[in-house]
Amino acid sequence: MLKYILPILFFITSVSFAQEHHIEVQINSAPNKKLSLAYYYLGNIYIKDTVDLDERGFGTFEGDTILPQGLYKMYLDEKNHFDFLLGADQTFSIKSDNFSGENININGAIESEEFAKYVEFLKNLQEKSAQLKQEFQQASGEEKEKIQQELNELTPQLHNYWKNIKKKYPNSFVSAFLIANLVPVLDISTLPENVQNNDSLLLAARFNYQKEHYWDNFDYTDERLLYTPLYKPKLENWFTKVLYQNYDSVKIPVIEFIEEIRPHKRIFQYVTSYFLNSSINSNIMGMDALFVDIARRYYLSGEAFWASDETIEKVKENVMFSEHNLIGMTAPDLTLESVDGDFYNLHGISAKYTVIIIFEPNCSHCKVFVPEFHKEVYLPFRDEGLEVYSIYSMDDKNEWTEFLTKHDLYDWINVWDEHNVSRFKVLYDARKTPGVYVLDRDKKIVAKKLSVEQLKKFMEDNL
Structure with a gap:
């Protein structure tokens, strides 16, 4: 449509x-x-x-x-x-x-004429492929090998067509568009024999080759490619599959990419917006740090000329709720009041791992998550070096104590901030509950937003 x-x-x-x-x-x-x-x-x-x-x-x-x-x-x-x-x-x-x-x-129009010829060539190639595959199913022995060889020759024919257009019209859009479809493939025969015969080394070699040569034939600074179906999936595949999926691995190549296309305003707008939205919506733990980087560098600095005031305010809000609780940071310290009126300091907890839970009893997810976490994670690992700093996020003490009593949760640290003095809702982004953070002995944030199953696996691996 x-x-x-x-x-x-x-x-x-x-x-x-x-x-x-x-x-x-x-x-x-x-x-x-x-x-x-x-x-x-x-x-x-x-x-x-x-x-x-x-x-x-x-x-x-x-x-x-x-x-x-x-x-x-x-x-x-x-x-x-x-x-x-x-x-x-x-x-x-x-x-x-x-x-x-x-x-x-x-x-x-020469370029338009050449593209029409290419469409006809591609149609004939596809028909030839379909015919050979049908013949292959009915063939046997040497005939099958012959047909397979013919099939194997079709892709090089397509690639040669693209290359010939590039030679014939080197600076044209038709050549840029066609050659952009050519993805370099590692010739494993060029690798040392020990790499060729080792599956792990070969996989690593292919991964590194793809990462290094992914953009060889695709000029990502060419704004004309925005007006094709090629640019968007190419960029998305690079960010989500070619780059190794963690913050430390993607930060430098992403920022370098943005800096390289910055003079090309249409591409700068699309690419920067894409990385900003992809990083904040990513399911990869820790990728929100990339969102903060891009937001500060381009949006909050005024570089994102396309962003409305409303967008800037939304970005600013998300940065405010993210910047204090990124993976690898020392967790913001809190000293909050318990049910009995005593105060417990987060950084004063002596445990190999401390899990911060932020919840509200009327949250449907919290009603399931908190009791299940207590049973499946806290009870099995509390004697192995696990402590829990459980923060009730609302201001109704009766509601809070009823929930603790109903699920028998008085054996870990239960605290609240009735008047929101500590700003924990900002420091630990309590806009959605339950909030979950795993801190190591030094109170560095090592994981967050984990499910009960993931928390259990984490403790099994580390305690």
Whole structure:
């Protein structure tokens, strides 16, 4: 389904002088129809213009500015549309009998013509692959080996096609778009024999090679690639699969990436926004530190020119609730009052591991989590070096004591801050409960936001 862009401010205005686009279209199967010119932008497709075709199926898309180079679409409806590439030449004609994408005739734009030829080549290659696979199923012996060899030759043919276009049109968008699909693969024959014969070493070699060469054929500073379906999945795959998934491993390459694309404002906006949102929403423990880094460096510093005041305030709020409780930091000290009126200091606890739990009895998750944690984790490990600093987050003492009594939770440290003097809700981000932090002997935060099962496994491994 097509989506329309509403917030015009999302885009950066550019002015072109003495440049225009003039695209004549004739679709023989669509007389007197409304035809739309659509374009790809990251993960979506947007309408740029619409014309009424005449009784011959003829119409013209034109304007007094050039269009962004990218992958475009002639769109009639969900079942009738085809893609074409728009390069530097934007005065040309497109003719086709229908919307099958076959036998499209383009005149006046070399890059668009070459892309149409490529689509035809790719279609033939896919048909050849399907035919050989069918023959392979029915073949045997030497015939099967021959067919397999033919199949193995198809991918190099595709790669050679991309490379030849790059040689023929080295600075064109069509070459940048096609070669961007080529992902380098490690030739294991170049590795030492001991690495080739060791699965672990070979896996590590492939991982390192992919990380080092992932962007070899993809120019991530080329804004034209934003107008294709390629950029978004390429970036997401790099961040979530190519980079090793922990904060210390991703921080430097991510910041270096952002710095490299910073002069390219559209890409800077997309990439920085993507990393900010991905890091704060990540399920990887400790990745919120990357969010804080990006927020401070680009958003709170004023570099994120696209961010509204509302967005900046939201980012600022999330930084405030995250910056004091990152993995590896010394946990903020607290001295809170117990049920009996005594005060307990967090840093004064002498235990190999201290778990901070922040809960409220009416929280549906807390009702299950806290008693289960007590039974499955605290009781088995309290004599092995585990202590619990359990913080009731509300201000109803009767509610609190009823919950403690109901679940028999008086054997660990129970505290509260009736008047919110300590700011623990900010220091330990108590916006969602239950909150869970694991501190080592020196009160350094070593884990957080763990489930009961994960906490049990952590204690089994460390106590």
